Amino acid sequence: AQKITQTQPGMFVQEKEAVTLDCTYDTSDPSYGLFWYKQPSSGEMIFLIYQGSYDQQNATEGRYSLNFQKARKSANLVISASQLGDSAMYFCAMREGDYGQNFVFGPGTRLSVLP
Amino acid sequence: AAGVIQSPRHLIKEKRETATLKCYPIPRHDTVYWYQQGPGQDPQFLISFYEKMQSDKGSIPDRFSAQQFSDYHSELNMSSLELGDSALYFCASSLGPMTGFNEQYFGPGTRLTVT
Numbered sequence: 234a235q236k237i238t239q240t241q242p243g244m245f246v247q248e249k250e251a252v253t254l255d256c257t258y259d260t261s262d263p264s265y266g267l268f269w270y271k272q273p274s275s276g277e278m279i280f281l282i283y284q285g286s287y288d289q290q291n292a293t294e295g296r297y298s299l300n301f302q303k304a305r306k307s308a309n310l311v312i313s314a315s316q317l318g319d320s321a322m323y324f325c326a327m328r329e330g331d332y333g334q335n336f337v338f339g340p341g342t343r344l345s346v347l348p
Numbered sequence: 349a350a351g352v353i354q355s356p357r358h359l360i361k362e363k364r365e366t367a368t369l370k371c372y373p374i375p376r377h378d379t380v381y382w383y384q385q386g387p388g389q390d391p392q393f394l395i396s397f398y399e400k401m402q403s404d405k406g407s408i409p410d411r412f413s414a415q416q417f418s419d420y421h422s423e424l425n426m427s428s429l430e431l432g433d434s435a436l437y438f439c440a441s442s443l444g445p446m447t448g449f450n451e452q453y454f455g456p457g458t459r460l461t462v463t
Contacts, residue, residue: 268451276436278391278454324390335404336381336452338390 236260237325237339244344246315253300254310254342256325265329267308268336269299272322281323284308315346350375352441352455360461361429369424369458373441379403380422381452382414383438391438397422398444429462436460 238257246252258267269281284292284299292299300309312319325339353372361367373380379398383391384407393406397416408414411429416422420441426433436459440452 270454276459277456278438278440280451280453283451335393335396335406336383336391337393340390 235339236337237327239323239325239339239342241342242340244342245347246312246344247347248317249314251311251313252315252344254312254323254325254344256308256310256339258306258308258325258327260306260327260329262329265327267299267301268326268328269297269308269310270324270326270338271319272324272341274321278324282310312344317346317348320344320346352439352453354437354439354455354458356458357456358459358461360463362463363429363431365429365462367426367429367460369426369437369439369460371422371424371439371441371455373420373422373439374453377441377443377453378420379442379444380416380420381440381442382408382422382424383440385436385438385457386432387435394424426460431462434460434462 236259240255265286267284271279271281282292282294282297282299284301291301296313298311322341322343324341326336328336355370381396382394385391394408395414396404400416412426414424436457438457439455442452
């Protein structure tokens with residue numbers, strides 16, 4: 234079974250608008266971490282934001298925020314005020330356990346920001 | 349700030365040849381991870397090392413082997429290359445699991461093409 238699901242293969246958003254990229258996960262481990270990475274067309278993988286399973290508050294990093302709904306097992310990424318440079322693939326990933334080293338990635342969502 | 353270094357950035361090999369990919373982690377990072385990302389796919393975890401010992405193993409083929417050296421750099425050795433091995437190979441590094449929050453920093457990747 235897929236541990237990370239990203240149901241949106243592609244998304245379009247107008248420049249300066251906000252966009253939400255969906256991510257749901259599946260784990261029975263009470264301790265886990267959720268990550269979002271951005272992969273531009275150049276190929277590098279860029280860390281965006283992290284949410285721990287015990288964190289009480291939703292993570293925020295600049296224009297990125299993570300809408301963490303633990304009961305629903307969802308960790309959606311919200312990008313505010315989209316910029317043309319935000320056009321990229323976005324991967325949701327999960328690390329299980331306090332010391333788990335195996336990151337599992339979702340299939341990704343390709344975001345295109347329109348001028 | 350220093351980042352993860354991977355070499356070579358591009359590599360072209362023929363079927364049945366061998367290849368060695370190198371990864372130099374961020375200074376003080378003691379954990380290294382290898383991922384394989386096929387065209388249009390999400391990264392798949394191959395193997396990880398912590399303090400020069402293999403710490404976790406994913407979908408790494410038997411034809412591949414890896415190790416981490418005393419200076420924490422790692423090498424991924426790939427033998428009997430197949431066309432399906434053509435992919436982007438990422439190395440990532442982090443502070444080891446004892447920190448609890450092991451955010452992985454990715455290198456730029458090595459693009460391997462097998463002809």
